[in-house]
Amino acid sequence: MNPQSVKRSLTHLCKKKVPVFLWGPPGIGKSSIVAQIAKEENISYIDLRLSLLDPTDLRGIPFFSTKEETAIWAPPSFLPDGSQEKGILFLDELNTAAPMVQASAYQLILDRKIGEYTLPDGWAIVAAGNRESDRGVVFRMAAPLANRFVHLEMDVNVDDWRTWAVGVGIDASIIAFISHRPDALFTFAQTDSRAFATPRTWEYVNHIISSEPEADLIMPMVSGAIGEELAAAFLGFRSVAGDLPDLDMIMEGTCKDVPSEPSALHILSAALTMRVDDTTSSKKLNNLVSYTLNMPAEFAVMIVQDLRERKIELDHVDSWTLWMKKFNTLLH
Structure with missing residues (x-):
């Protein structure tokens, strides 16, 4: 798909909160298009480079609550906290992330929650990554995770x-x-x-x-x-x-x-x-x-x-x- 078709498709799917995976070679503007949509729709935008994260970074760190007398998960501060009603959570380089990080992302994409954290209702999830043919280090995406997305492939135009x-x-x-x-x-x-x-x-x-x-x-x-x-x-x-x-x-x-x-x-x-x-x-x-x-x-x-x-x-x-x-x- 050319960039304009991808942009129009993403705009529709984000409004319906349908998770999207955007495929394409490096340097063609995948992240720029998602940021552009957020700007034009006047909604928030958070860009997470999953290849830089450890599994605990996304899930949060467990600690003992003396009040509840149980272990609970402290969600990371970089995830949407509800202060912004609408937005796009962009999970970039998802298929270059370690399999354990992908597993953590899977729960967030599948259930819109992870650990003690729940993604606010007004937020959409968009992920992106390079294709296996693009000479980058990528991990094959598990079929259950891949099946949670609408897959769009972006070409240079x-x-x-x-x-x-x-x-x-x-x-x-x-x-x-x-x-x-x-x-x-x-x-x-x-x-x-x-x-x-x-x-x-x-x-x-x-x-x-x-x-x-x-x-x-x-x-x-x-x-x-x-x-x-x-x-x-x-x-x-x-x-x-x-x-x-x-x-x-x-x-x-x-x-x-x-x-x-x-x-x-x-x-x-x-x-x-x-x-x-x-x-x-x-x-x-x-x-x-x-x-x-x-x-x-x-x-x-x-x-x-x-x-x-x-x-x-x-x-x-x-x-x-x-x-x-x-x-x-x-x-x-």
């Missing part, structure tokens, strides 16, 4: 990633490079290198670029995130960014120059898309649409499709009729 990347302000050169080389978003299955490209490591590249490191550090740092070969290709692609037309002049309607280099056009298209938001004036939108009339068709359409996916209305700008006349047959 370039269009979904691009929409996310534009929304959070990922560097335009990264978005443009992935648009130009969709295979570069995820290279986990294509390499045995320690460093490989995933949505997570491209986010690291974004942080590296935004930190403005010295020139001699950029290549080794980016290589350390996505691998040397891909880093060289990306930085070569990015080197044309300095020759781009001034974005402000394009938006003001005072620049008509269009680059001829495909890599420059990719970066320019991504950068222009990111300049537009809900507050952008009709005048600037009109200037942008007018500018795209002089671009190669694939890039003009790329910009408009990105804006439409973000619900930016263009029908009201003066140059839209001319744009539709020229490129309408290419829209999909």
Whole structure:
């Protein structure tokens, strides 16, 4: 399933408190999607990395109660205590946890309680883990535990990633490079290198670029995130960014120059898309649409499709009729 389909499915299942197990290779944003749902639904979110826990960490520690004259379990403080009515308890790396930890989680998932602890009614449980084929250390999940979940498998999707990347302000050169080389978003299955490209490591590249490191550090740092070969290709692609037309002049309607280099056009298209938001004036939108009339068709359409996916209305700008006349047959 692509990330958007997974997100929609999780939203429905969490509302019904149906336990879900989210499968997928490392670095594709499984935990990010669950956190995003909690944020959008305005509910609490607790992320537990089960591979770091011992069985007693989840079940709690027994102690003798002089009042009850019996041993009782002290529940861990990191589990929901009822102070937040609704939320998602995210059990990450469940199948990399030791079997005894999985057994403790099984009771929590099956009965919504463990020891003296009971999960509040308004909380949903979502678990996640890598597949056995993903070269990680995983323990086969017991059939009774697996049967307690609805299983969803998440795949990398370039269009979904691009929409996310534009929304959070990922560097335009990264978005443009992935648009130009969709295979570069995820290279986990294509390499045995320690460093490989995933949505997570491209986010690291974004942080590296935004930190403005010295020139001699950029290549080794980016290589350390996505691998040397891909880093060289990306930085070569990015080197044309300095020759781009001034974005402000394009938006003001005072620049008509269009680059001829495909890599420059990719970066320019991504950068222009990111300049537009809900507050952008009709005048600037009109200037942008007018500018795209002089671009190669694939890039003009790329910009408009990105804006439409973000619900930016263009029908009201003066140059839209001319744009539709020229490129309408290419829209999909």
